[in-house]
Amino acid sequence: MSAPPGLPPKEELLQRAEEVLKELEKGPWPSHVTELRKTRYPLHVYGVGLVARKSPWGPAAVKVEYVNTGVLSRWARDWVPGGGSEVHFRVFHTPGKFLRTDFVRKITKISRELGVGLIELVGQTGALVLNLTPETAEQMVDALREIGTDVGGSGDAIRALNACVGPALCEFALYDTLKWYAEFHKGKRVNDNIVTPNYPFKFKAKFSGCPFDCTRAVHRADFGFIGVWEGAPEVDQELLRRKIEAGEVDPAKLAANCPSGAITWDGKELKIDGSRCKKSMHCIRAAFPAIKPGKKVKIAVVVGGHVKGRFGGKMGKPLAVVNSVEEAMDWVVKTVESWMEYMEKGVVKHKDRIGDFIMKVGFKKYLTEILGINEERKPTLHPSLRAGAVLDDEERTMWANWAGKIVEEYFGKRP
Ligand code: SF4
Missing domain, CATH: 3.30.413.10 (Sulfite Reductase Hemoprotein, domain 1)
Structure with missing residues (x-):
């Protein structure tokens, strides 16, 4: 990819990149730039990208022997002075992302000694991500396997659960x-x-x-x-009444905001029609624990x-x-x-x-x-949610009629 137009000469570009990075370290809040400076991440590439207002990264591939998936890499484009690469592994993670402290210590040690000292704990896939240097990638895989985990979850495979x-x-x-x-x-x-x-x-x-x-x-x-x-959420009427008296819950609002109109409030008791409830969790979020999921x-x-x-x-x-x-x-x-x-x-x-x-x-x-x-x-x-159906029969008819009206408006009545 050719360099974006209007970029200053290399020396000046690097200097401006550093100024932008310093700007991102100002203020009382934590700075990702300050944290990244503690690692061997190629921060100048990020800074140059910010100045150029273009992604400084291009796709690349790093092959690690005996590893078929999980390694992702990108290389700095030609116009980035000093170049650089960013390569990372996805690592098997645990259910609910609970990590034992001794495991975190071991992973941190591996990352510092063989990688760039940067770990991403919650990637979009939910995977644990370790940044590495291509030269030490194979050693890093061995180290991961020694502590009972492995690389995995990218490409056309089962991704991290x-x-x-x-x-x-x-x-x-x-x-x-x-x-x-x-x-x-x-x-x-x-x-x-x-x-x-x-x-x-x-x-x-x-x-x-x-x-x-x-x-x-x-x-x-x-x-x-x-x-x-199955059915309606459970309502603890006594607790709900107390919440209503304390002004914490507005029952009229609860009924109005139920997406399927399953809630009625007669001034004394709140009733939920289980056959209509769509499990939106709205009433439960608003009135928990007076309203809870059902037991079945x-x-x-x-x-x-x-x-x-x-x-x-x-x-x-x-x-x-x-x-x-x-x-x-x-x-x-x-x-x-x-x-x-x-x-x-x-x-x-x-x-x-x-x-x-x-x-x-x-x-x-x-x-x-x-x-x-x-x-x-x-x-x-509930009776109207069948396999493959996202609308109940009543709603399906309503939308079909609505669509029919629009068709009629534009194309006239069908014979
Ligand atoms: S709110 Fe529901 S989906 Fe979210 S953590 Fe709790 S049980 Fe899981």
Whole structure:
């Protein structure tokens, strides 16, 4: 890439980069530049990029022997004086991202001695990221394996799994996300497919303990497992009354803000119609612990959510509501196997995510022929949420009528 127009000569560019970096260290708040100065990160490249108002990085590849995935690298573009590179590993992390202090010490030691002394603890994928120098990459892999972890999770492979903190820290957790993360990881096939990319594209699985969905399973998981409950949330009327008297909760607002109009307030008692409740968590967030999730816990399985994919981003589709994550494991395997099979047939192309694959074969065919979910197996969260449906029948009719009116307005009444 050619240099952006109007850049000063190299010496002056570096000087201006340093001035911009110093600017970022001013003020009473913590400065990322001050922290980065403590490492061997090529900070001048960052500074030059800020002056040029262009990314100073270009894509690159670093090959580390016996490591098939997880190494990502970029090199400073030609116009960056002094050059530089930034290479990092994704490292297996733990459910809920709980790290033992002795593990953090060991990782820090490895990073200081063999890397550039920089660790990113919460990457977008949830992975632990270690910056390294290409020359010591192989030594670093050995060091990681010695402390019981490994490099993994990039490319067309199973990406780092993600689980919310779940019952370890969160009062909303409806199932043990940490346990199921670990169970999923235990499978040899899962681990093999984390370290060896051979899929059409990436595959992500996420475990959220409740509909707040802290791992963003609906938006970002090829398979998402979200804790839900059957029926209405539980209401402790006495506690709620006290909260209302203390001005902490406005019941009229609670009813007005319920997205499905499931709440009614008669001035004395708040009622929630379980058949309408969409698990938005709005009333629970506003009035907890007077309103809590129901006790009949289930797991909602969503499939095909992603941001990047051949046909653009997609929300995950509700696939089923099951009693345990275990019930859905077989569907994960079947989905991935036919994703690969359809790639061999030429239907699925490279860079088709699971959501794209389902779009190509059709949700009904996916459900019945690939997963073998027949009509009776169709799950219900409440009577109107069926597999593949995101709207209940009432809403579907409302939107269909609305769309019909617009079509009529533009194209006239259909014969
Ligand atoms: S998804 Fe729910 S259970 Fe998990 S941490 Fe977030 S709020 Fe808590």
